Amino acid sequence: MSKFNAGILGATGAVGQKFIRLLQNHPWFTITALGASERSAGKTYREAANWIEAVPMPDTVAGLSVRNCVSGEFDDVDFVFSGLDSSVATDIEKDFASAGIPVISNAKNYRTDPTVPLLIPEVNPDHIELIKKQKFTADGSGWIVTNPNCVVVPLVTSLKPLYDAFGIDAVVVTSMQAISGAGYPGVASLDILGNVVPYIGGEESKVESEPHKLLGKLNEEGILNASFPIQSTATRVPVENGHMLAVTVGLKNKASASDVIDAMKNWQSPIADLGLPSAPPFPIKIHEDERYPQPRLHADSENGMQTAVGRIRETRVLDISYIAMAHNTVRGAAGGAILNAELLVKKGYL
Template sequence: MTVRVGVLGATGAVGQRLIQLLDPHPDFEIAALTASESSAGESYRDAAKWRVEAPIPEDVADITVGATTPDAVPDDVDLIFSSLPSSVGAEVEPEFCEAGYVVSSNSSNGRMDEDVPLTIPEVNADHVDLIEVQRDERGWDGALLKNPNCSTITMVPPLAALDDAFDVTDVRVSTLQAVSGAGYSGVSSMEIIDNAIPHIGGEEQKMETESRKLLGSFDGAEVELNDMDVAASCNRIATLDGHLENVWADTAEDVSVDDVEAAMESVTGVDLPSSPERLITVFDEPDRPQPRLDRNVEDGMGVAVGGFRETTDGVQFNCLAHNTMRGAAGASVLNGELLAQRGYI
């Protein structure tokens, strides 16, 4: 069955990645695009300053962009992907859910709400059933599902493998995040060239809270946060794409590098079109992964790890993922596939 989909915020950086992934998708058909009022009524070709390395899809380029309101989207659209700024998403996404649309959202608003599932399908697919609680409490015919922050989604899959095998108690992470994570106009060249910025507003808190929700347990009624302690320091550097992170994880059980590598290598994808066959790619080289070399592992949907070192209380490792593919647009598409598989569309 073909699922008709719409994209909210289709002209932005993540919106363009969504178009890139959805246009050739085997199960999804793009049926509606929305943007700001200034772009409404224009063709997508004219409204979007296309910056993706692949050409703009011809069958999408002539779609007329609509306003970001439920009445501007056809009733026969089955699934909405949202890449709105969080301030806009907080207002608009519930309106779409009230109108009966199912929304897979990359926006940061609502991720930690008790009745909003936050999922990485390879890690906590069962949390999607929190939608049943959400619908009961909010009276929605639609539903809202979130993917995590791009820095969180880089760290959590290897951390989940480590936690399953050795019981992680404490996590410290320092990030080296690409400029694309701030959007096309987010960081000026005068700020970032010959520089590193040791603060990204709100990013530390997102990593510290979202990771515990993703790794928490769902009992059918609520998600109990994982009790590990997480502390993050987030830094912007002058790479285009790919968030590199240095992670120190303390474990309740003794670990060895060989055992940690084996635990991470054993992680596989799930039966969804956008999930890679190998979720985590392990490098033995001490200087890998690197953003320029490794951000496109598994077509940008994998997580690369390496630099393993035993510490007094656990292990240190480095991890990397493509922040606008696995960390944003690809994560939303994968969650949309999960919604379809679980019968929520």
């Protein structure tokens, strides 16, 4: 397969840096352009970035000149990954798509657009067909695809087998979210050390809405969203990586804990045979030890791309309860967007 030239928007930020780390030695994608704010533009990446990844800055990007996030400065790329802050993403991503440069975004801005796929490849790969409805360019060369909120990824990945097998009436979820999800510099140390913050602004509404689009059905008009209530509580905990969720589910067709375990274990990923480099062989790992999953032990499983599930049990309220966890900046952010790009290559959109 020929390599694709990829740009990264928001390259100096925490998500942009994760893109850079994960794309090193990628068999299909080569980083050829980095974009950031005006104060960084014109500097080398080494000069512009406060590198926070736990590996040295790759030499392949250290000497690259940082560009303004303007489509006219990215004429040497096949597509861009966007790690932009939501405060600027709307106009910048539209500029790139309108210039015929596909955008694979981690930002929230276009997730609710009815023509923009909100994508978890193992859950709703068929939703990429929405790209054909986008009107950024007359010839369809420019488009936007998004990945979900970092809590929604393990939530929906774990719900998908249950939704298919039993149907869902209601979901209650409490997230215990790692500090890396707040970006850099993130949460002040005096707020989080030895503490739990029981509210994350803007988070709960995304967790309560995005699963409906992800689990929706594609038809000629677009996506017919799933319809069941979700009650979300989002908390910040003093963990570096890995968002943990306590999930309770009401099922349309009643099932035992063993039925649910079987449904998750027997669930077949629809992209299993595509040979996508970032796809975990087992998207869901069921842990039988009641102490698991734990962020420190399991966030990096399958290169950070696996959703870990444990403590599956029947409940007195609703039907089934379990714990889910995934690496928030890999599976829930940059790694998820890279997997989206790989799927788009295989399906002929890149």
